[in-house]
Amino acid sequence: MASKNPRRPGGRxxxxxxxxxxxxxxxxxGGLYAGASAAVAATETASPTAAHLTVDDGKKLFQANCATCHGLNLEGTPDGPAxxxxxxxxxxxxxATGRMPLQMQGPQAPMKPxxxxxEQIEAIAAWVQSVSPGPTFPSAEILDGQGDVAEGAELFRINxxxxxxxxGAGGALTEGKWAPALTETSALHIYAAMVTGPQNMPVFNDMTLTTEEKHNLISALQWMQENPSPGGFSLGSLGPVSEGxxxxxxxxxxxIGITVWITAKSN
Structure with a gap:
């Protein structure tokens, strides 16, 4: 009977x-390594520091990325305002719109990635707010899009x-500046632009536009974003310029083509 021992003759x-x-x-x-990696990743995800950045984290991010232009304590420099x-x-x-950090000096800060x-942006914003308070985030009701659209559209046309x-298609201004299109701007950023007056935009405080009027104006812009032009081709919504x-x-x-064709036929 043959042996079942896998060893070869000689013990090999x-x-x-x-x-x-x-x-x-x-x-x-490989299994042990994969299991260890998954455990480490789960620990990092559950870590409070990784999940929630603090105001101190925002300070560190600001000093590492913004202080060159705006100063370590928001005091400003020759390259950036206080x-x-x-x-x-x-x-x-x-x-959050990519305007900052500024890529290069120019007439206006463009939007970019x-x-x-x-989370990092909110941490930096929280630190700036803790050092020198200013305009803060609005209540959810102002951004819900449930205001008076008709009144909001009239306010938009006037102001x-x-x-x-x-x-809301935007347009050119003087000296190489421009008003951006509002066709994809979020409700929060519409409100922020009205309250803070970035770039060339004036500040619309509560004496200029009340909170309810801001609510209606934002609702009108949200309605315009959700309802494309019913009149056929929009031609960029630039009015007489594109239509002309x-x-x-x-x-x-x-x-001209018809005139040339008639002339050619008559000859």
């Missing part, structure tokens, strides 16, 4: 047994359309 093991042992060792090692009294609302608006997480266009250009190129061009 089969090469297949050696390969099986190596494979089993790799599997065990931030006394701007409040957490202005900080959140500038950073956001450089920080929302905002001369810069932002009656359809369309007529000039296609209307006058068609008339």
């Amino acid at each position: 093991r089969s090469k297949w047994a050696t390969a099986a042992l190596i494979g089993a060792g790799l599997l065990v090692t 931030l006394y009294g701007v409040g957490e609302l202005a900080v959140e608006f500038q950073m 956001v450089q920080f997480t929302q 905002c359309a001369m810069c932002h266009n009656v359809a 250009l369309f007529i000039w190129i296609f209307g006058i061009g068609s008339l």
Whole structure:
């Protein structure tokens, strides 16, 4: 009867047994490593420091990323204004829209990809608010979009359309500046712009527009964002400029083409 011992004559093991042992060792090692990594990741996720940044964390982030222009204690420098009294609302608006940190000096800070997480932005804003309080976040009711849309649209036409266009499509200003489009702006950032007056925008305090009027204006803009133009092609919603250009190129061009065709046929 043949022996079942896998050893070869002379006491040596089969090469297949050696390969099986190596494979089993790799599997065990890989499993242990994966389990340890998952445990460490779970611990980090559950860590209060990782989950919730504090005001002190916001201070460190500010001093590491903003103090070069705005000073270690918001006092400002030749390269950037002081931030006394701007409040957490202005900080959140500038950073959450990518305007800050400023990429380069120019007539106006453009929007660009956001450089920080929302949690980091809120931590920095909280520290600025703790050092020098200013405008803060509004109540949820102001941003709910349930205001008087008709009144809000009238307020927008009276106070905002001369810069932002009656359809909120934005427009050019003087000296290389511009009013941004409001077609995708969040309710919070619309409110923040009215209250803090960034760039060339005036401040609409409660004596200019009451809280209820701000609520209605925001509701009107939200309605415009959710309801595209029912009149066909919007042509960029730039009014007579784009409409006149369309007529000039296609209307006058068609008339010239027809005239040339008639002349050619008559000859």
